[in-house]
Amino acid sequence: MMKHHFSALVLFFSIFCGTTTNINAQERPLKVTYTVNSDKTVAFEYEKTDPGSYTVILKFRQLSNCSESDEQELSAVHYSGSLLTLKPTDKERGIGFSYTYASIRGKLRPKYDADFIYILPCKKGTKVKVSDVGFLGAKYFGNTTPEDWKVYKFYTQTEDTVTAVRKGIVVSVKDLYETGDANNAVYSSKVNEMIIEHADGTLATYKGFKHGSIAVKEGQTVFPGTALGINSQSNANSKPGIILSVSYLKSTEGIGLEGKTLQNSKSLYGFVTPHFYTDGNANEVLAVKQEYTAADSPDILKKEFTKKELKQRIK
Incomplete structure (x- = not known):
């Protein structure tokens, strides 16, 4: 029975x-x-x-x-x-x-290309300054920073368009929080964000969109350079920016276990250090506190296109 x-x-x-x-x-x-x-x-x-x-x-x-x-x-x-x-x-x-x-x-332990070349998350010709984003879990919750932790923030002089760094499907959009009255808080979890899943199972997470600016919908296929929305200030003293990470599901250890909390949890996701195509360098690992200019090429833009998509772009 x-x-x-x-x-x-x-x-x-x-x-x-x-x-x-x-x-x-x-x-x-x-x-x-x-x-x-x-x-x-x-x-x-x-x-x-x-x-x-x-x-x-x-x-x-x-x-x-x-x-x-x-x-x-x-x-x-x-x-x-x-x-x-x-x-x-x-x-x-x-x-x-x-x-x-x-x-x-996420797809568990996907086979991804660690050397895949992305474009910068901004329009061609835009200058961005790059900084590392720290792992606040280590500061506020006593957790250990993942060994492969890599999260960037891209700053622009004024509010500007955020673009897709690679072809993918928009799998999550959260546009919930007003961003016009940025305060002096060092950190807030109330940010507008989206996740784009790539063909190889990696996930690009973009955080920091201006409220009401997100221009794509869940389920939509986007391409390198597709406008996603407008960046925003994280506080009154900062320049507008967008946070970007590329990650993948590496483990399911402990899922569903009782007693698993924020304090005793480990990251179930691994992080990719992306290689970027920039003005002057076709394969660059970004350095913090440096300024880069967004660029692209036909090979970069069309690398993951299907034959049908290529035909549609030619028309």
């Missing part, structure tokens, strides 16, 4: 606002259901409204008459689809099971 079904979802994700890697409860982005078939197999499926990729951690608290492992790390890329089908060891009897599940944004 099948055991009672228990389901629980906990969403973990990283916040990159010159902040800490954070763990927050959110509304469910993904729902897991199951069907018991006439041949006694059990099919697990998912549905989600978020256009981005997720990794689902399916944990069986009890599992009998089945040889599958007690914990599964599964990929959920589309808006709905199949996750796993349990098959009975003894085909004459049903499978007994109870389970929980959790989900986290």
